[in-house]
Amino acid sequence: MxxxxxxxxxxxxxxxxxxxxxxxxxxxxxxxxxxxxxxxxxxxxxxxxxxxxxxxxxxxxxxxxxxxxxxxxxxxxxxxxxxxxxxxxxxxxxxxxxxxxxxxxxxxxxxxxxxxxxxxxxxxxxxxxxxxxxxxxxxxxxxxxxxxxxxxxxxxxxxPISSTRIRRVLQDGYPELAAAMLGRDWELRGEVFHGDKLGRELGWPTANILLGRQLEPARGVYAVTVRLADGRVVPGVANVGRRPTLGGDPVTRLEVHLFDFAGDLYGQEIGVRIRAFLRADAKFDGLQALKDAIAADALNARRVLGVS
Structure with a gap:
């Protein structure tokens, strides 16, 4: 092509x-x-x-x-x-x-x-x-x-199926409806950048990308699969939001934790395929509450994706 x-x-x-x-x-x-x-x-x-x-x-x-x-x-x-x-x-x-x-x-x-x-x-x-x-x-x-x-x-x-309808259902938190109209899972792409490493400190390291000119879907937690630069596809759990528990960010980021993965993704472009919306973005009362919520989200994402 x-x-x-x-x-x-x-x-x-x-x-x-x-x-x-x-x-x-x-x-x-x-x-x-x-x-x-x-x-x-x-x-x-x-x-x-x-x-x-x-x-x-x-x-x-x-x-x-x-x-x-x-x-x-x-x-x-x-x-x-x-x-x-x-x-x-x-x-x-x-x-x-x-x-x-x-x-x-x-x-x-x-x-x-x-x-x-x-x-x-x-x-x-x-x-x-x-x-x-x-x-x-x-x-x-x-x-x-x-x-x-x-x-x-x-x-x-x-x-009628249209790009406008697809944008609307993604913003409303229904990626499965978008996938039905697209004929495939919708994917967000971006280059992994260095964050503040807080996810690693919490025991849930994440690959972070910015949305750029891409549509911002409903803020919250998603079950995802991630296409790496080398072609591998890895399941994971992702959050789209501005980290309200940590004081809030000026721009929305996508943070994705890849299940059972070890490797350096910094500077690489990844494609995050949005599979299911799990819950809305939320502000938690401290880091331990946030850590507990991430653990529950990961279990839920594994269940949705059929990952043991």
Missing amino acids: TIIMDWHGVPQAARGATVALGNFDGVHLGHAAVLRAAHGARPELPLAALSFEPHPREHFRPDDPPFRLTGLPAKAEALSALGARTVFAIPFGATLAAMSAEAFVEEVLHQGIGARHLACGADFAFGHRRGGDAAFLAREAERRGIGLTVVPAVADAAG
Whole structure:
């Protein structure tokens, strides 16, 4: 899988694909349907996905709280797992925001990446002030000899699956509902940094990461599995919060204790897959009460994960 972050000078080998279009934040089951449609329409062509980086909402509303379900590396990996050979991560800034819908079709899709077929969701909108929709895209693509498949929303019993719904259930503490819409457990990624080593002193050493631009889920304790840099997956228990018992932190961190693990993870990127919400964040009356709570959380997490 190749990530291309410009539509100018695209290598010939990456041109002429059937291309799925969308923001693809989370790469959920609805997004998977768009990729399947792109491939199914022209299976003889290489499959590509075109997204935007950063997410347009980050450009237009930079002061919003972090909301990303997937950063670019995680998004590209998920798209690759669905068969995309190339991911076009088109830079979204003032230039692209001001580009008309017709210019986007001509300059980016037709001349830039040489798309031969397109697929998008029924609600796909693009161009200056979202001036282009699926019907507009169909007309403009046909004029240029490009096919288009418009994919209806994928829905479950609660309605259409969307990144917005997934964010909401994660913020409400229901990671299993998010996993059902994603088709996999949601994962937070980050580089392990040196903390104050208090967890080690309490007998529960933790790997700490910051959330960065990733969505902050409900604060509290989770059963997790952790994907290490070397590919190993280790079960554990994690806390998302600001450590109120210790006086409070200015930013939210994720602290994860890996079960039956010994090793140095500092400076490594880990992926923490959120499996189940165990309890809300709480302030305890002293370190011993906190230590007792962590022990109970660990036992509960082992039970949920089926770890002896």
